Amino acid sequence: MLFLKRLEAVGFKSFADPLTINFDHEMIGIVGPNGSGKSNITDAIRWCLGEQSIKSLRGDNSEDVIFNGSDAKSALNMAEVKLTFDNTRRIFNLDYDEIEIVRRVFRGSGENEYFINNQRVRLKDVQEFALDTGLTKSSLAIISQGNINGFAEAKPLERRALFEEAAGVAKYKKRKLESLKKLERSNENLDRLKDIINEIERKLPSLKRQSSKALRYKEKKDKLNEIELSILVKDITFFNEKLLELREQQKVITSEKHEAERDLKNKENEYNELTKVNYGLDNKINSLSKDFQGLVTEIGNLKVQKIELDNKKNSLKMANNDITIVEMLAKYNDLKAIVQMETEKLAALKTQQVEDHDSQRSLVKTQGSLNEQLGALNRSIIRLETDLEQAQRNIDNQDNLHPGVKNIIKNKNVLPGIVGLVQEIISFDDKYEYAMAVALSGRLQDIIVKNVDSAKKAISYLKQNNAGHATFIPLDRIQPRYISDNEQFVIKSVPGFLGLGHNLITTKKEYRQAVDYLLSRYIICDNFDSAQEVGQLLNFKYNIVTLEGEIIRPQGAITGGSRNAKQIIVNFEKELTTIREQLAKKVAEQEAINKQLNGLKTQLEEINEKISENQASIGASKRQIEIVEQDKLKIKNEYQLLTAKNIDESEFENGSESININEMINQKEIIKVNIEQQLNVARSLKEKQTVTLNDLNNYISERRYYISALQEQVGKISTDISMLNVKTQQDLMRLTEEYHMTYEHATTLSLAAIDNEEAVREEIKQLRSDLADIGNVNLEAIAEYQEEDSRYNFMLKEYEDLNKSVKNLLHSISEMDNLMQEQFDQTIKAVNKNLPHTFEVLFGGGTAKIIYTEPDNILETGVDIKVSPPGKNIANLNLLSGGEKSLVALSVLFAILKARPIPLVILDEAEAPLDPANVERFAKYIKTFIDTTQFLIVTHRVGTMANCDILYGATMQKKGVTKIVSIKLQQAEELIKNIESEGENRVN
Numbered sequence: 010m011l012f013l014k015r016l017e018a019v020g021f022k023s024f025a026d027p028l029t030i031n032f033d034h035e036m037i038g039i040v041g042p043n044g045s046g047k048s049n050i051t052d053a054i055r056w057c058l059g060e061q062s063i064k065s066l067r068g069d070n071s072e073d074v075i076f077n078g079s080d081a082k083s084a085l086n087m088a089e090v091k092l093t094f095d096n097t098r099r100i101f102n103l104d105y106d107e108i109e110i111v112r113r114v115f116r117g118s119g120e121n122e123y124f125i126n127n128q129r130v131r132l133k134d135v136q137e138f139a140l141d142t143g144l145t146k147s148s149l150a151i152i153s154q155g156n157i158n159g160f161a162e163a164k165p166l167e168r169r170a171l172f173e174e175a176a177g178v179a180k181y182k183k184r185k186l187e188s189l190k191k192l193e194r195s196n197e198n199l200d201r202l203k204d205i206i207n208e209i210e211r212k213l214p215s216l217k218r219q220s221s222k223a224l225r226y227k228e229k230k231d232k233l234n235e236i237e238l239s240i241l242v243k244d245i246t247f248f249n250e251k252l253l254e255l256r257e258q259q260k261v262i263t264s265e266k267h268e269a270e271r272d273l274k275n276k277e278n279e280y281n282e283l284t285k286v287n288y289g290l291d292n293k294i295n296s297l298s299k300d301f302q303g304l305v306t307e308i309g310n311l312k313v314q315k316i317e318l319d320n321k322k323n324s325l326k327m328a329n330n331d332i333t334i335v336e337m338l339a340k341y342n343d344l345k346a347i348v349q350m351e352t353e354k355l356a357a358l359k360t361q362q363v364e365d366h367d368s369q370r371s372l373v374k375t376q377g378s379l380n381e382q383l384g385a386l387n388r389s390i391i392r393l394e395t396d397l398e399q400a401q402r403n404i405d406n407q408d409n410l411h412p413g414v415k416n417i418i419k420n421k422n423v424l425p426g427i428v429g430l431v432q433e434i435i436s437f438d439d440k441y442e443y444a445m446a447v448a449l450s451g452r453l454q455d456i457i458v459k460n461v462d463s464a465k466k467a468i469s470y471l472k473q474n475n476a477g478h479a480t481f482i483p484l485d486r487i488q489p490r491y492i493s494d495n496e497q498f499v500i501k502s503v504p505g506f507l508g509l510g511h512n513l514i515t516t517k518k519e520y521r522q523a524v525d526y527l528l529s530r531y532i533i534c535d536n537f538d539s540a541q542e543v544g545q546l547l548n549f550k551y552n553i554v555t556l557e558g559e560i561i562r563p564q565g566a567i568t569g570g571s572r573n574a575k576q577i578i579v580n581f582e583k584e585l586t587t588i589r590e591q592l593a594k595k596v597a598e599q600e601a602i603n604k605q606l607n608g609l610k611t612q613l614e615e616i617n618e619k620i621s622e623n624q625a626s627i628g629a630s631k632r633q634i635e636i637v638e639q640d641k642l643k644i645k646n647e648y649q650l651l652t653a654k655n656i657d658e659s660e661f662e663n664g665s666e667s668i669n670i671n672e673m674i675n676q677k678e679i680i681k682v683n684i685e686q687q688l689n690v691a692r693s694l695k696e697k698q699t700v701t702l703n704d705l706n707n708y709i710s711e712r713r714y715y716i717s718a719l720q721e722q723v724g725k726i727s728t729d730i731s732m733l734n735v736k737t738q739q740d741l742m743r744l745t746e747e748y749h750m751t752y753e754h755a756t757t758l759s760l761a762a763i764d765n766e767e768a769v770r771e772e773i774k775q776l777r778s779d780l781a782d783i784g785n786v787n788l789e790a791i792a793e794y795q796e797e798d799s800r801y802n803f804m805l806k807e808y809e810d811l812n813k814s815v816k817n818l819l820h821s822i823s824e825m826d827n828l829m830q831e832q833f834d835q836t837i838k839a840v841n842k843n844l845p846h847t848f849e850v851l852f853g854g855g856t857a858k859i860i861y862t863e864p865d866n867i868l869e870t871g872v873d874i875k876v877s878p879p880g881k882n883i884a885n886l887n888l889l890s891g892g893e894k895s896l897v898a899l900s901v902l903f904a905i906l907k908a909r910p911i912p913l914v915i916l917d918e919a920e921a922p923l924d925p926a927n928v929e930r931f932a933k934y935i936k937t938f939i940d941t942t943q944f945l946i947v948t949h950r951v952g953t954m955a956n957c958d959i960l961y962g963a964t965m966q967k968k969g970v971t972k973i974v975s976i977k978l979q980q981a982e983e984l985i986k987n988i989e990s991e992g993e994n995r996v997n
């Protein structure tokens with residue numbers, strides 16, 4: 010039978026050159042001198058079929074099979090052997106007519122590669138294949154000179170292996186061994202799983218308790234959180250609405266209060282004016298009363314005088330009077346002098362009066378202009394107050410800020426380390442407004458924070474609440490980069506260079522680093538020409554900004570055009586401060602004018618008093634003149650009466666009109682009536698004004714009371730606002746700290762509806778008390794329990810599966826045992842049937858029998874062999890000669906081949922110990938098996954060679970490199986002769 014079709018090798022042992030041997034015959038002989046590489050062919054076949062024992066391949070390590078180099082050829086780095094089998098009889102369980110097996114090994118890595126029909130396979134696969142060929146270490150399919158006696162000398166158990174191989178149970182045994190190993194591993198795993206399951210079972214009940222307690226806690230806590238969050242949001246919303254309402258109320262009441270205060274002021278002014286008028290009326294009434302009384306007295310005096318004169322006249326007429334004329338004249342002259350003096354005094358008083366009136370007019374004029382100024386000032390103050398309110402509103406609302414920035418600033422109190430915005434910490438001269446706006450463009454709303462950690466927290470806050478984004482400048486991290494001293498020195502001399510950006514900013518010491526960081530690489534120039542010059546000097550390396558707001562960027566890009574400063578830097582704080590300053594200035598001006606007006610008022614009062622006093626003095630002076638004139642007239646009349654002539658014609662220009670006392674009395678009466686009328690008018694006026702004054706006084710009291718009530722309300726609202734602010738802040742803080750969200754974000758959530766707030770608050774109380782009752786819980790126990798429970802179930806399942814597979818393994822082992830036992834026993838029986846015959850053929854008589862050492866334990870029994878060569882009775886195989894031992898082994902091999910054919914048998918000088926007659930018998934007998942077995946025979950024996958179908962000669966034409974050539978029997982015989990004669994020569 011043709012089985013092994015071809016062997017190809019390169020680099021394997023002495024096969025340095027590529028070698029191909031076509032085994033196209035059933036009985037192939039290989040001949041050649043010692044060391045020519047014949048046995049290397051057998052080694053190559055075994056190695057290719059997965060032989061792992063390097064010792065049996067006559068080497069020390071796996072790389073020893075690679076060609077090591079010789080005088081003729083240097084060493085190779087790889088060995089490769091390829092075997093091509095005929096598989097038309099499907100000896101290999103593969104659906105191919107031809108099977109190629111390749112093995113390679115590489116020097117250095119020692120790595121082996123296996124291929125079956127060009128498919129890379131594992132060693133195990135190739136070894137399974139080898140079992141199908143029967144060409145394994147322990148089989149009788151490869152018999153060499155070295156192990157031919159081994160069969161006879163082996164122990165029964167070692168010999169059993171050979172029959173197992175022949176019975177084809179070796180592969181089941183191998184599988185059984187694997188199954189047993191697997192069984193052992195599975196049992197170990199079962200123990201391990203049992204331990205784990207026990208451990209989990211111990212832990213699980215306590216974990217379950219903890220988990221269900223934690224679940225109860227969590228359920229209540231979640232519920233509490235949910236409704237508490239709703240309540241919190243509801244409260245904040247309510248507080249916000251209430252705050253709006255209160256602020257509106259406060260505004261309305263404050264404006265009402267202002268209105269009332271203005272009204273009060275007007276009424277107080279009115280009251281003061283009226284009081285002043287009343288005071289004037291009192292003076293007038295007093296003065297008129299005084300005049301009236303004076304007139305009454307004068308009229309009375311005149312009447313008495315008239316009576317006296319009438320009496321005197323009568324007595325003078327009756328007797329010589331004693332009154333000296335001289336005395337009368339003297340008296341008269343005295344009175345004349347008094348009149349003279351009094352008239353001069355009167356003239357001086359009138360002059361003074363004119364002057365006082367002038368002063369009074371000038372003061373009134375000044376008062377008028379001051380009042381005008383005051384009016385304008387009041388209007389400015391109202392305007393500024395409105396602006397102030399607007400600025401404050403802008404600050405409160407912070408509408409100019411980006412949403413992210415606004416959110417951070419709003420929550421500044423709950424976020425750590427927030428310092429403020431860039432726009433809040435800087436100030437600079439107004440003339441740099443455009444330049445700074447350009448230099449800081451986009452950075453004004455950067456947020457300065459104390460450190461990187463604060464920035465991180467703020468960013469995660471923004472992320473968590475989806476509240477926009479912002480840029481942060483951490484003071485502990487930023488590193489300003491400055492323009493070098495040399496460069497500064499160069500540009501300082503350029504006319505129009507104003508300074509470096511950071512040097513033109515005023516800020517607190519602690520923010521200096523941030524300002525330097527933002528502006529230290531900006532150069533400020535007064536116009537574009539100087540900016541251009543600076544740029545050229547520094548090779549356009551830095552930003553250069555002009556006062557007009559043009560900017561030359563590094564590498565020369567220019568931005569410019571018209572701008573609106575107000576739109577550039579919207580700094581409400583600054584605006585607020587400016588308005589406050591303006592307002593303070595106007596209020597100071599208002600106070601100064603009020604002060605001036607008060608001074609004027611005092612001056613006017615003084616001048617009015619002076620005028621009234623002067624008026625009174627003029628009146629008194631006039632009255633005095635009148636009285637003295639009357640005295641003069643009296644003397645004149647008496648004189649006339651006495652002397653019947655005028656006292657002094659020159660003195661009495663109206664001498665023709667004699668003074669008539671009656672007439673004087675009449676005149677005085679008329680004046681008196683007139684004064685009386687004036688007095689009545691003044692008194693009734695005063696009465697009316699007193700009523701008005703009282704009314705005003707009452708009104709003023711009422712207004713004051715009303716204002717203080719309003720003030721009280723404003724105070725109360727302020728307290729309420731503060732309280733609400735505190736509550737809102739507390740709730741917002743809880744929202745941030747406990748729920749990690751902003752109010753705005755919370756309002757976007759779908760929260761539990763609160764229909765009955767009282768009930769919900771009651772529920773919160775109940776939940777809190779429930780939670781307190783539950784006490785300490787381990788929330789992680791929930792996940793732990795779930796994990797452990799599913800681990801437990803998983804382990805149980807594993808345990809069951811493994812248990813099942815153990816049972817399956819046991820079952821298949823027992824099946825394999827049965828199969829092996831049956832197959833083994835059948836094979837032994839079949840071999841025993843053939844052995845007597847094969848024994849007899851090879852020994853030329855006698856008999857042999859295979860026996861079990863433990864017939865009751867076929868599965869493990871050793872195998873012995875009883876032989877009886879012709880005429881001999883042998884108790885022990887060791888007693889046989891070397892040749893006999895070889896013949897026993899060969900007869901068993903042939904018995905096996907008869908019982909169960911093996912496709913390939915390799916015999917490496919197996920017949921060497923036999924004598925020529927036995928060699929002949931041996932070779933002829935082989936011939937009877939070639940229908941079912943292919944033989945590869947390494948031989949030196951002519952008898953064998955003569956029976957081979959083809960002979961190959963192994964030579965080493967190149968030193969150390971085997972070459973195989975096909976030779977004829979005659980050439981082989983000559984070759985053998987040469988070898989033998991060379992051997993004899995060496996011996997001689």
Ligand SMILES: Nc1ncnc2c1ncn2[C@@H]1O[C@H](COP(=O)(O)OP(=O)(O)OP(=O)(O)O)[C@@H](O)[C@H]1O
Binds near residue numbers: 046049076078
């Ligand atoms: N790795 C190797 N590299 C080179 N040559 C090797 C290597 N391994 C073995 N050889 C050579 O192979 C030869 C042995 O070959 P082999 O045993 O096949 O000879 P043989 O023809 O069977 O000899 P004999 O008739 O004495 O049994 C030796 O010369 C040995 O040096």
